[in-house]
Amino acid sequence: MRDNPPRVITIPAKVESTAQQAVQRQLRVAAYCRVSTDDEEQLTSYEAQQTYYTDKIMGNKDWTMAGIFADEGITGTSARKRPEFLKMIRQCKRKKIDIILTKSISRFARNTVDCLNYIRALRELGIAVIFEKENINTMESDSEILITMLGAFAQAESESISANVRWGKRQAMREGKAIIQYKRLYAYEKGEDGMPQIIPEQADVVRSIYDRYLTGASLRMLKDWLESEQIPNVAGGAEWTISSIRSILTNEKYCGDVLLQKTYISDCISRKVIRNTGQLPMYLVENHHDGIVDRKTFDAVQAEMARRNAGKSPSKKNAPTGMTSYASKYALSERLVCGECGTLYRRCTWSKRGKKRVVWRCVSRLDYGTKYCHNSPSVDEDQLQRSILAAINSAMSRKSTLIRKITGAMEQVLAPIPGESMSLSDIESRLDELNDLTRTLVAKAAHAENPSIYTVQLKEIMDEAAVLKEKRQAIEEQRKSNTQAIRRIEEAAAVMEGVSAEIQEWDETLIRQLVDTVKVVSAEHITVILRGGIQVEQDMI
Incomplete structure (x- = not known):
């Protein structure tokens, strides 16, 4: 038991003296302004806003300038695309700003979620945002309800404007009006009439790319050729990318057409670009301008690309996903098949006592032994090439009949x-x-x-x-x-x-053009199927 009861001592609040209040520091005030587009009229408005806020802040003896943050020609629906806005927020987090002045909620943000998130974060830091048009101070208790409503109106206005712009662009597409980005379009420039104009020396490069691809060159081989010949890319650089070469081969503009609405914007808030794979209609404007390659060549390249992309790897060891890349080095990589199981053959190099021997073997036999394919032979490459040449020459000797x-x-x-x-x-x-x-x-x-x-x-x-x-x-x-x-x-x-009546030497490019499939029937016999469906039975030489 304690003898004395507990005692409560009251410590009074500290009252600032008049002298202390007199030396209270000035509030650090920043201003944020933004214009939506970068045309001349809006830039004048932008400069006027900067002048206005400079005079307003510097004319108040209780305020000091903490900076004017201004984004020009930037969307208000996403803070990520407004560098000055983000810079201002960083300054706030460093406690270098006390108040932010802005013209209206729509200038601050047209995204309701972004607007409220930033206002709440600033309020926790003790920083007030004052919206002049709406006469709202975010430090007041009832400000959030008003901001939510007005922010929603601002977002709805953006969505309405975005919908109107989309409708206008799609209407222009329906009428065949195309806007072409020449900055990344190789071999074309904007002509005096506003239409695409061919650049002759680059057009020759495009035609060579198409011809080489059709004769069996891969995208990697095309890249190596362009760089070895020191041919500059669309930006004038020396290095080419696989994607830029693929774009040249698949872009319909090179045959004189324009396909509109290949991509679209998901919504005005996220502004995510989505590839159009059928979600929206596309509009093909045929014969829009002079093509560099004829339509027949362009269609042939698309068919060849589809054929290469559709290739399936018969080997789980090489391609667990089931897909394989196009093998362009050897003409027989996609043409030599097993007569017993139908699986492709693969080129192998055997080494024995320092001597190397190149053979072609059934992939099924390589991966699974005799489980699925029992009797497919391994074929010597030299012997196979001589036999295929003999089959082609025998067909060429009766060219007129073929x-x-x-x-x-x-x-x-x-x-x-x-x-x-x-x-x-x-x-x-x-x-x-x-x-x-x-x-x-x-x-x-x-x-x-x-x-x-x-x-x-x-x-x-x-x-x-x-x-x-x-x-x-x-x-x-x-x-x-x-x-x-x-x-x-x-x-x-x-x-x-x-082709001449007789081919003396093995040429990978020529074989790709002439031969469709070679079937290994046995160690002594093959069937050569030429393009066009001509079939030649040939004994191994």
Whole structure:
């Protein structure tokens, strides 16, 4: 037990003296101003805001200048894209600012979430933001409700403006009006008429890139060639990138077309650029300007790129993902297949007692032994090349007969669907007639006492229309496949026309152009399938 009860001593608050209040330091005041665009009229407004805040802060004896932070030509929907705004926030965190002046909430931020987050962070630091237009001081208790509402209005205004701009741009796209970025477009410059104008020396480089790619060069090989020849890139530098070469090969502008809306902005707040893979319509403006390569060459490159990208690796050891890169060094890497299991062959180097021997082996046998492929032989490269050359030369000796076969194959491809008498235009005309009949019957049924009498007729029309649409789809699909087949056949005929009657030496580029597939039937026999479908049986030499 304690003898004395506890005692409470009150320590009074410290009252500042009049003298202390007199020497109280001036408040450090900063100003933030922003204009939305960088045209001349807005820049004048920007300069006027700077002058206004300088006079206002320096004219108040209780304030001292802590800086004027101004972003020009910058969006207000994202703070990340406003360097002066972020610099001001850093100064606040270092306790170098007491008050921030700004014209309005829409000048401070057009993103409600950003606006509130920064205001709350500044309030915790004891820093007030004063919005002059709305007469709001963020240190007051009821300010956040007003700021939330006004910030939402500012964001809604941005979203409305963004929607209007998007509508205007898409309307221009529908009308075929294209805006081309020449800064990164190789071989083109803006002409006096505002249209793309070809740069002759760079256009020759583009044509060489297309030709080399079609003859089997990989993107890496094209990069090495461009740099070894010291050909400057679009920026004038000496180094080329794989992506820039791929862009040249896939950009439709090089055949004279322009594809609009390849990408789009997700929303006006995040402003994330998304590749358009079907979410929105795209607009292709054909024959917009003079092309550097013809459309046939451009389409051939796209088909070749798709063929290379579609390659699957038969080896889990080489490519666990199932994909493999295009093998351009050896022509047989994608053409030599096993006659037993259909798997590709791979080039291998055997070393024995200091001597090296190059052979081609079935990938299935290499990876799994005889589990799936039992009897596929390993083939010596020299022997294989001699045999393939012999097969090609035997075909070339009867070149005229082969070209006649190719012409016949082309005619067969162009033949109409068996049993189909209606052309595509006939089908479209009949569908238009059926649509008119349908509208007429529907109108009659609407005013008839017994509409069911028209049901049978309507069903017959709908059934006929369904059959015609199926025929139309079949013809369109055949046309599409015909285009690809005709291209390959024409390429084969052109190569055979230009090749001499006998090939003496193995040429990787020429083999890629002539040979489609080589099937290893056995150690003594192969089947060589040339482009265009010509098949030659050949004994191993």
